[in-house]
Amino acid sequence: MKQTIYAHFCGGETLEESLKTVAKLGKYKVGTILDYGVEGKETDEDFDRGCDEFVRAIKFSANNPDIPFISLKVTGLAKFSILEKINDEKKLEEDELVEWNRVKGRMHRICKAAYDNGKSIMIDAEESWIQKPVDDLAEEMSRFYNKENAVVYNTIQLYRTDRLEFLIKSFDRAQSQNFLLAVKLVRGAYMEKERARAVKMNYQSPIQPDKKQCDIDYDQAVDFCLSRIENIAFCLASHNEKSNLRAANFLLEKNVPANHPHIMFSQLLGMSDHISFVLAHEGFNVSKYVPYGPVKDVVPYLMRRAQENTSVSGQMSRELSLLRKEIRRRKTLS
Numbered sequence: 401m402k403q404t405i406y407a408h409f410c411g412g413e414t415l416e417e418s419l420k421t422v423a424k425l426g427k428y429k430v431g432t433i434l435d436y437g438v439e440g441k442e443t444d445e446d447f448d449r450g451c452d453e454f455v456r457a458i459k460f461s462a463n464n465p466d467i468p469f470i471s472l473k474v475t476g477l478a479k480f481s482i483l484e485k486i487n488d489e490k491k492l493e494e495d496e497l498v499e500w501n502r503v504k505g506r507m508h509r510i511c512k513a514a515y516d517n518g519k520s521i522m523i524d525a526e527e528s529w530i531q532k533p534v535d536d537l538a539e540e541m542s543r544f545y546n547k548e549n550a551v552v553y554n555t556i557q558l559y560r561t562d563r564l565e566f567l568i569k570s571f572d573r574a575q576s577q578n579f580l581l582a583v584k585l586v587r588g589a590y591m592e593k594e595r596a597r598a599v600k601m602n603y604q605s606p607i608q609p610d611k612k613q614c615d616i617d618y619d620q621a622v623d624f625c626l627s628r629i630e631n632i633a634f635c636l637a638s639h640n641e642k643s644n645l646r647a648a649n650f651l652l653e654k655n656v657p658a659n660h661p662h663i664m665f666s667q668l669l670g671m672s673d674h675i676s677f678v679l680a681h682e683g684f685n686v687s688k689y690v691p692y693g694p695v696k697d698v699v700p701y702l703m704r705r706a707q708e709n710t711s712v713s714g715q716m717s718r719e720l721s722l723l724r725k726e727i728r729r730r731k732t733l734s
């Protein structure tokens with residue numbers, strides 16, 4: 401795995417090992433979003449160790465302008481079961497309240513380190529049945545740290561039917577409570593799992609009925625942010641060429657500087673280089689998620705990438721055909 405899929409999608413097993421990738425991207429003006437890819441941990445010791453690693457990553461990148469962001473999953477800092485319980489609005493026991501306060505403490509430690517070192521944190525979105533406490537934590541941190549700059553970004557998954565409304569309400573709250581809303585807009589990575597659970601447990605699936613509706617909401621969310629660019633910071637996190645092109649054209653047409661500090665285009669390492677490098681070359685802010693961590697811990701991430709990239713009509717086959725075309729073009733030049 402290390403020689404193949406891991407080498408393609410990950411920076412390295414450690415921060416230090418990932419520096420080569422960071423520098424390589426930086427050479428082409430593509431920033432790095434450091435993604436400590438460890439998932440599925442369940443003990444307090446693991447979570448404290450994870451928290452230490454996030455803080456170490458922030459300090460490690462403090463003087464490196466090629467690393468503007470650190471990403472994290474709240475499931476790397478808290479038990480899945482406690483997130484599920486809060487999501488279901490169940491009352492926490494005394495010891496669970498203590499545990500939950502420890503989770504908040506970890507989040508504060510990480511966000512404060514980011515604030516002190518001029519970095520931003522991207523909080524990933526996960527399964528809908530734990531997302532409410534993740535959103536609430538992200539908002540609590542944003543209220544605290546996003547006074548002047550966008551330090552904390554929440555993630556909005558537009559494959560959910562209720563998320564466009566959620567974006568609008570989050571913005572209204574940020575405006576009335578005087579902090580800067582910062583969001584990463586994605587379509588969403590857990591579609592099959594979401595639908596399967598809804599069928600199994602017999603409730604209405606939270607996912608859009610089809611791709612078209614997902615794309616409509618994604619476009620509307622991007623437009624909502626673009627037209628409020630002075631008051632929302634956002635990251636367009638997508639491999640969809642049309643979505644990227646639409647936003648880039650919007651900036652050009654409205655004379656918004658391509659490197660406006662409130663917009664970032666992002667893709668994953670090993671995917672859609674034709675989008676990342678072309679946008680960066682044209683002066684837009686671009687960064688790529690660079691996951692790192694021990695091979696065995698990054699497996700769930702790699703499985704999601706494998707799933708995404710095996711569809712025949714998917715992005716990977718399109719990228720492969722673009723690469724072949726480019727090789728042919730270069731051959732005719734030489």
Ligand SMILES: Cc1cc2nc3c(=O)[nH]c(=O)nc-3n(C[C@H](O)[C@H](O)[C@H](O)COP(=O)(O)OP(=O)(O)OC[C@H]3O[C@@H](n4cnc5c(N)ncnc54)[C@H](O)[C@@H]3O)c2cc1C
Nearest residue numbers: 524525559586587588589610611614637638639640666667
């Ligand atoms: C930088 C970055 C950060 C990311 N962070 C997160 C994160 O925090 N949380 C997260 O969940 N995902 C995250 N993702 C993954 C993302 O949600 C998508 O899974 C992935 O990027 C594919 O969507 P797309 O816009 O790139 O491409 P597209 O090919 O345009 O869209 C594919 C996506 O469309 C949606 N879709 C496909 N078919 C249907 C259908 N029939 N009905 C409804 N919807 C459909 C699914 O979400 C699918 O993944 C991230 C992606 C990037 C690039």
